[in-house]
Amino acid sequence: MSDPAQRAEELRQHLRRHDHAYYVLAQPTISDLDYDRLLRELSDLEAQHPELYRSDSPTQRVGDAPVDHLTQVDHVVPMLSIDNTYSREELAAYFEKTEKQLPDEKIQWVMEFKIDGVAASIVYTEGQLTMGLTRGNGAVGDDITHNIRTIRDLPLKLIGDAVPGTLEVRGEAYMTNADLADLNKRQVAAGQDPYKNTRNVTAGSLRQLDPSVAADRNLRFFAHGIGQVDGLKATNHMDFLAEIAAMGIPATPNVQCFDSAADTLKAVAALEEAMPDLSFEVDGIVFKVNDFAQREKLGIRSKSPRWLIAYKFERYEAITTLESISVQVGKTGAITPVAHLAPVDIADTTVSRASLHNADEIERLDVRVGDVVVVEKAGKIIPKVVRVEKHRREKSLRKFQFPTHCPECSTELVRDEGGVFIRCLNPVCPAQLKQKLIFFGSRTGMDIDGLGEEVVELLLARGLVKDYPDLYHLDADQLASQDWLKQRKGKDGKLIDVQVGKRNAKKLIDGIHASKTRGLAQLLSSLTIRQVGRTVSRLVTAKYPTLESLKSASVEQLADIDEIGDIIAKNLHGFLHSAYGEQLMDAFQQAGLDLFVEVQQTSEEDLPLSGKTLVVTGTLHHYKRDEIKQLILDMGGRASGSVSKNTDYLVAGEKAGSKLTKAESLGVKVLTEEQFRDLVNKD
Template sequence: MATSAAKRIEQLRGEIRRLDHLYYVEATPEVSDLAYDRLLEELKELEAANPQFASPDSPTQRVGDAPVDHLVQVPHSVPMLSIDNTYSREELKSYFDRTEKLLDGEPIEWVMEYKIDGVAGSIRYEGGAMTLALTRGNGDVGDDITHNIRTIRDLPLAMVGQKIPPVIEVRGEVYMTNADLADLNLRQAQSGEEPYKNTRNVTAGTIRLLDPAIAAQRKLRFFCHGVGQTDGLKAKTHIEFLREVGQLGIPPTPDVQLFPNSAAALEAVAALEEEMPELPFEVDGIVFKVNDFNQRDRLGMRSKSPRWLIAYKFERYEASTILTSITVQVGKTGTITPVANLTPVDIADTTVSRASLHNADEIERLDVREGDTVIVEKAGKIIPKVVRVEKHLRKTDLPKWTFPTECPQCESELVRDEGGVYIRCPNPSCPAQLRQRLVYFGSRTGMDIDGLGEEVVDLLMSHRLIEGYADLYRLNVDQVAALAWPKQRKGKDGAMIDVLFGQLNAEALIRGIDASRDRGLARVLSSISIRHVGPRVAKLISRVHFTIGKLMDASIDDLASIHEIGDRIAKSVVEFCSSPTGRQLFADLETVGVKLSDPEPEKIEGSPIVGKSVVVTGTLKQFKRDEIKGLIEKLGGRASSSVSKKTDFLLAGEKAGSKLEKAEKLGVKIITEDEFQAMLDNASSDSESV
């Protein structure tokens, strides 16, 4: 009997830990709350009946501590230092330049991660078991909050995995999601208590509570982004560290990106900012860190902060308003995006009347309904975001908003991406998709057609002059000049009147369209809204398949073999090119004289690095970093940023550090700058003799 009880207890503990990880870390709950509660209740009953099998790391012990009398201050084994901040791209670039100068110009890989707006904490594990959790305090001494941190369900009470380090302190952010704050405020209102203003304030208060039972009800969470004292940690870089702690069961900070240099990191800031509104938690900036631990050691510390990281922060502003209605808009690839229409409210000197709700899952997570009072946030240059619903102010039983099943424009039945969150209109001829595709086609990131903006696209479509990209190249000046569009007349009445497009405007538009005919294949591919194909992917493809004929004949395997492409992108491109829509599109563009080829890459005879992966490290005498990358690609190689088993050559300059050591351990062929120059000379002489 005791054996069967022990077996069932271990089964339940393992299953509950797995479900906790799915819910809190992976955000993919597998069972209902009721089913989860039944498992937990069964475990409690079995443990009560069999106390000999009690364990401090059991899920039932999340709230097993008695309230403490007061918080005890404990010294940090390794100080928790602060982070320097910057508020502009110019200051950020200056920081990168200073750091590179301190390392004598050697290449630096940069890690970019969200600066989550929570409360810093340090959690210590000994022998795999959680033993101590502290606030940052003054950096040298923090408050003991172990009793409350043990209630956080995405943190293991005992680490998992085969190679658990004897001692490890993980540093990170304790935080609360916006949806959990909305639910907490509803409970606060129902009990007659004041609601909390934001997630950070409630998190800071919760971790300092004396009673862990209250903390358990508030669903705090944790992301690891740093390390204190360790014994047995193998990671040599930040990316390796995050991977290693993840394997131990500790949730690492999400969506971390690695860049080969500061220029690439700066270029990616805007894209990361655009993704922030979809996050379920609050973010007040982006943190940049030197990836290599050896380089960090050499950069050292200032008096209060390390030299190897910086936070790029932006001011956050928010306001309360009413969500009057939810509508949907159709994107250029058919994505149906729900939009919150708001009672206009001023936020950071901007009047906000609309905000994206992103997708159906976001609406479900927020539990947002028409008529709700919502908190809208604007941070820096980021588009307005509905942060949460003030459920405690919901006066009536508002009906849930249901996602449409048909496209609002063409009435096609909508479909959800397989394994994804987006719902799309599958009709490539949908007028709403066509409008968005044409607007993007004319944009700077598209074919860069001067004068082809949203209003002009609407005007041309309303007169049925364009039904596809090729129709743009069939327009003439007289045809466009004679068009009339409604404009609001200046003056007291503000009446709408028809205004001719005019000769000068028409001539300018046709000039812009004609100038775009010769942009080339890569530009066309990135402009016609093929899913997963942007400017960089298009360039990678056109370097190999540099004519439309070659591309149309390419298979999924052909495209997937191109470095950085992969199966998903390859499948998307081949499916588009082989579809009736794609074939007709390219045929039409060719008919109207749009260039569908790029220059044929130089054939490299005798180069030993054709198709090879090459990593550059250390300081070079003869080449600049951008120059060496271009030369590697000219020789038919791939310039990579990190050493792995797949690296074919390491080009080592002076003061080569950890990458050289790693290459030697992995048996990667190491070449000098002179040897690389010899490759250039040999390749050059071979091509001349052909």
């Protein structure tokens, strides 16, 4: 029989590793049943051999004996608050003001989610978790060590031997929406009232005297800040996050670092778009100076540091009923489930639909048709289903069965390797084709005047087009004689059939003909090849300017191009050498498209907007917002989100608002949409 002390230490190491994989990496390495068996074996060993008791043992996660009261402890380093802003303009002004305080230095900016949890300070001494404190008043906090020790994604003992003598990390204790739903179900079953939101539950749990209460609520933790330290190697925030992550401490996810404030502002929208996929609540985005030495120079105000700010947005939520779930097929074949809701008003809009993102999200939420759900809009962006009110599930509801075959073409669906999306891989799937053709005709595609959604629907419904190349063989007379799918109102107000007509048909045919000269790079970026957009297309065709040379390149040669990499190279190479890809490119060639790029291209300096910074505001008629920003980049300019003295032009549409006012006060040249078009088309 093995030595009890040796076996106990083996079990502790195994359990710590499994805890880290499950709670921090979200990559379970063992089943719940097997984990419980290991934990039970360790618990029995420690009970049989009291001398084996260790304060950092995984068995202690359930909590020690209740404390008599919460004692107050001084923070060695004060826990200051964060200044807030609620607009992009104020955020840009903050960046500009901060950079003026370090005029001769380049500032890197870090951007991360502002977790809607409860601030806490965690202290490790010689690698052991020794204290947990609330923020309190910033100078003094409550000792909540007994509850902090129950948080399973926080290691009781740091990983590795070279750990700091003292390490104080600061962050947010929080609860996931799924865990709140499960907790409320238990609350109601026990005859108690359900909790309203995750933050309130977390705050109440951390202040409990009995740690078994906190242990039962499955609290989590993200570290995002630093307090008292002795022996830390990091000299900036990004290195700090990497260093503590290597020790087993969960760091705030999706953190990004940028070399300029302008780049940071441009990336805000992408981080906002990632919010619906999160399993926890956020109420804003935090921006902070990366370099610790620069933070010291910037200093602090009376209550908050000068080197960080929170961009907050209001959250709006409502409760409604999930009436049905449908699935949509996107242009890349991704199958997206959509929640159809009983209409409910949120932030002055009526919401009746919300994306459920993917099959994993449905499983995580355990959402079922007939459920009462909480729907949220944060910052007035796309609504999302936050959680299911499981305690209001009055009867057994069937789990949603994600389809195994495409609802449009019946092709068997395939999950991305190592990913969350389930796709239809049929390149001529009718549902995909509609979205692909709409994108193909858009300004960010082949820029075909007249090829909008209504025309695409008509071409597909009448069987005139079955794939991209068919566009280049359309007959103007045949198209002109077709009736629109939607009837129009006649002079008497009654709905009548109306033909497309010669003028509309000629407009489309002319637009299609003009697109033949767009070139290989623009064609590739218009075909919805996964991860092959305009930038990638330009990079690969700069090295391989003809279709023949591009097809001759190996995956390795494509991957060697700067900014391409293995995955993109495999996607592009796989498409070009697939039976469908070869057939498609041959058909384009036969249709007379230019499948090459000009070797002597316009230099960056010769582009109309070279070196210019532009801001776009208001309602535009000729461009979507992403289209005009892409055009600015194509013409050598920089698209900024805020007006400053460094702005060269403000493109102002209708209802321009505060940006127009600021531009006029700074003397920035204002362009109408027509003037902008003249400027970029002058050559």
